[in-house]
Amino acid sequence: MNILVRDEKGVTVFTLDGRVDTQGAVIMDQSLQAAVAQGQYKLVMDMTDVTYISSAALRSLADVLTKCKKAGGDVKLVALSSKILRVFRIIGFDRYFSIYDTVEAAQATY
Amino acid sequence: MEFLGELRVKAVMDSFHVISSFLYGLAQRLNLTEDTLFDLDLAVEEASINVFHYAYLGRSPGDMLLSFNLEEDRLHITLVDWGIPFDPSKVKPYDITAPIEERVRGGMGLHLIRSVMDVVEWDTVGGVSGVNRLRLEKRIERMQAGSHRPSKGRELSAIRAVSQVMTTTIELDNLLRLIIDKLVETLDVERCTLFLVDEERQELYSRMLVEGSGLLSEIRLKIGEGIAGHVAATGEHLNVTDADLDPRHVRLFDQISGFHTRTILSVPMYNPQQKIIGVVQLLNKKTGPFTIRDERLLSVMATQAAISIENARLYERELNQRLINQELDTARNIQTSFLPQSIPQIKGWDIAAYWRPMQSVAGDFYDFYPLPDGRLAVLIADVSGKGVPAALFMALSVTVLRFAMGLGFSPSELLYRANDAILADQRSTMFATTFVAYLDTTSGLVEFASAGHNPSLLFRAEQATKEVNYHCEYLNSVGVALGVFAEVSFEEQYRQMKTGDILVFYTDGITEILDARGEEFGEERLERLVAENASCTAQEIKDKIVQAVSVFSHEGTPYDDETLVIVKRL
Numbered sequence: 001m002n003i004l005v006r007d008e009k010g011v012t013v014f015t016l017d018g019r020v021d022t023q024g025a026v027i028m029d030q031s032l033q034a035a036v037a038q039g040q041y042k043l044v045m046d047m048t049d050v051t052y053i054s055s056a057a058l059r060s061l062a063d064v065l066t067k068c069k070k071a072g073g074d075v076k077l078v079a080l081s082s083k084i085l086r087v088f089r090i091i092g093f094d095r096y097f098s099i100y101d102t103v104e105a106a107q108a109t110y
Numbered sequence: 111m112e113f114l115g116e117l118r119v120k121a122v123m124d125s126f127h128v129i130s131s132f133l134y135g136l137a138q139r140l141n142l143t144e145d146t147l148f149d150l151d152l153a154v155e156e157a158s159i160n161v162f163h164y165a166y167l168g169r170s171p172g173d174m175l176l177s178f179n180l181e182e183d184r185l186h187i188t189l190v191d192w193g194i195p196f197d198p199s200k201v202k203p204y205d206i207t208a209p210i211e212e213r214v215r216g217g218m219g220l221h222l223i224r225s226v227m228d229v230v231e232w233d234t235v236g237g238v239s240g241v242n243r244l245r246l247e248k249r250i251e252r253m254q255a256g257s258h259r260p261s262k263g264r265e266l267s268a269i270r271a272v273s274q275v276m277t278t279t280i281e282l283d284n285l286l287r288l289i290i291d292k293l294v295e296t297l298d299v300e301r302c303t304l305f306l307v308d309e310e311r312q313e314l315y316s317r318m319l320v321e322g323s324g325l326l327s328e329i330r331l332k333i334g335e336g337i338a339g340h341v342a343a344t345g346e347h348l349n350v351t352d353a354d355l356d357p358r359h360v361r362l363f364d365q366i367s368g369f370h371t372r373t374i375l376s377v378p379m380y381n382p383q384q385k386i387i388g389v390v391q392l393l394n395k396k397t398g399p400f401t402i403r404d405e406r407l408l409s410v411m412a413t414q415a416a417i418s419i420e421n422a423r424l425y426e427r428e429l430n431q432r433l434i435n436q437e438l439d440t441a442r443n444i445q446t447s448f449l450p451q452s453i454p455q456i457k458g459w460d461i462a463a464y465w466r467p468m469q470s471v472a473g474d475f476y477d478f479y480p481l482p483d484g485r486l487a488v489l490i491a492d493v494s495g496k497g498v499p500a501a502l503f504m505a506l507s508v509t510v511l512r513f514a515m516g517l518g519f520s521p522s523e524l525l526y527r528a529n530d531a532i533l534a535d536q537r538s539t540m541f542a543t544t545f546v547a548y549l550d551t552t553s554g555l556v557e558f559a560s561a562g563h564n565p566s567l568l569f570r571a572e573q574a575t576k577e578v579n580y581h582c583e584y585l586n587s588v589g590v591a592l593g594v595f596a597e598v599s600f601e602e603q604y605r606q607m608k609t610g611d612i613l614v615f616y617t618d619g620i621t622e623i624l625d626a627r628g629e630e631f632g633e634e635r636l637e638r639l640v641a642e643n644a645s646c647t648a649q650e651i652k653d654k655i656v657q658a659v660s661v662f663s664h665e666g667t668p669y670d671d672e673t674l675v676i677v678k679r680l
Binding site for chain 1: 123144148155159207
């Protein structure tokens with residue numbers, strides 16, 4: 001898994017690819033927690049090229065979402081594949097995360 | 111039910127990419143759809159995480175075994191660990207409507223497994239450290255024929271070919287030959303050599319060559335030398351377009367085999383721990399130079415091959431261990447037959463014995479032998495060293511000592527003769543400390559001699575009642591262990607045993623066992639135990655001592671064989 005972070009007009013955009021498995025989740029979590037620690041609470045996760053996700057990554061997302069919402073921010077997800085979306089539905093996360101088709105659409109809501 | 115394959119890994123995070131490579135190989139082989147692979151991946155990862163986190167909690171991680179079987183279109187997966195029993199009913203059910211902040215902990219993995227698999231069942235066999243078995247089952251979906259993207263067709267079938275080999279073959283030599291065949295076939299080369307790393311000698315060796323040559327004598331290369339040696343040392347991929355111009359190419363092998371190497375593609379084989387375990391080398395692609403694509407393809411196949419080679423080695427090791435264990439069991443049975451089959455029953459005397467080898471076989475032994483003159487010989491010995499060599503030396507010593515006892519020698523003469531016989535028979539540097547006592551069961555007279563053995567303990571019943579405390583004597587006499595020096599003499603002494611007196615023979619496994627702080631059990635504790643239980647039977651005294659030693663060492667692994675003989679005059 002690779003992760004790319006960029007700031008665009010006060011919104012932090014994370015672009016991920018590949019397998020966000022248990023080990024990938026460790027890297028993703030470090031990256032997300034670092035952003036939160038720096039006071040960045042408006043996050044966008046571009047998941048276009050994510051092929052796999054497991055519970056460790058979902059726990060990290062839930063934790064970061066909770067922190068961001070408390071600080072008036074949010075974690076918005078972009079372009080979940082049908083397989084990834086199914087996992088979100090299985091654990092009922094689809095109702096807590098807003099999901100968009102493009103990064104631009106997600107950014108525009110902040 | 112068709113057996114698809116088995117994978118045994120250490121229950122640590124680093125094992126993940128082996129597991130996922132294995133699953134990927136299986137998916138290629140069964141032509142699974144991406145959706146099915148995704149679900150298998152998820153269920154196996156979540157279940158493995160559970161094992162990695164909890165099964166071996168608080169101790170060093172053990173193994174996890176994954177097995178795959180196919181029954182028509184149903185895939186059966188079994189995960190086995192040997193850790194703390196897992197009780198799924200203790201896991202809080204996952205509430206998908208709970209607020210997000212409560213979702214961070216627990217239950218999610220289990221919920222995911224249950225959602226993507228058709229059958230999820232646990233069972234646990236055994237006690238504290240038993241066997242946990244998770245059985246998963248799922249109906250699989252396969253890709254329609256011809257649905258591969260054409261550009262990837264060849265790669266997929268090549269990977270599938272190696273995966274197939276990898277998940278079915280266990281025997282190492284067969285496996286290597288099959289991998290080589292597949293590589294030659296799918297990459298269309300004249301020759302393929304598979305080198306394995308010999309870590310001890312820092313060399314690469316090849317067990318075989320292909321192309322009708324069958325098994326050639328072993329080729330060896332220093333790591334760092336030649337093309338393959340360079341790949342093994344650096345982990346680089348080498349694509350040599352003209353071997354004649356490359357100074358690293360070792361021409362000797364060409365000269366020996368009459369083969370002309372033109373082009374070479376060589377990549378390392380990484381095991382799951384990211385260590386290089388070997389090198390694959392392809393020679394002379396039939397259709398031109400090796401391409402970047404060949405290189406990538408070979409590298410994927412090399413990784414798959416490495417996993418299967420490691421698996422095969424693991425099986426070989428296990429098989430060897432099982433054989434060794436069987437042999438040790440046999441050795442133990444033979445050895446136990448050397449020991450007295452029963453305790454002598456003599457009027458006016460009460461006798462008990464205890465023998466516990468540290469390993470399957472021991473260097474300790476004891477013996478009772480009725481002498482020609484009607485006395486009873488009691489003998490205890492401790493062979494230097496442990497395990498099989500000690501056991502063999504023990505067999506020699508027992509034979510010699512028994513033979514000598516039948517000839518009517520006194521204790522000191524017996525040791526003298528036995529010592530010379532043992533020295534004449536063996537060329538090793540082993541020795542046996544021995545204590546021998548002749549007991550006149552009518553008069554209570556004990557004659558004894560020692561060959562460097564611990565003094566035996568004699569508890570005096572009469573003096574114990576007269577004085578405030580108990581009284582013990584140590585029976586010692588001068589002598590060197592058997593098997594060290596030729597023609598040494600042994601001192602002989604005697605004592606008179608009276609009613610209530612207890613004679614305790616022991617090996618240092620009893621008195622020198624350590625507790626958690628490194629303190630020895632010692633003679634004093636032994637004395638006290640005998641004195642406190644002096645009114646008990648020999649059997650009871652023996653049990654008390656064995657129990658005390660066990661408690662003292664916290665039931666830890668014994669560091670030595672333990673042997674004890676109690677003789678009480680009634």
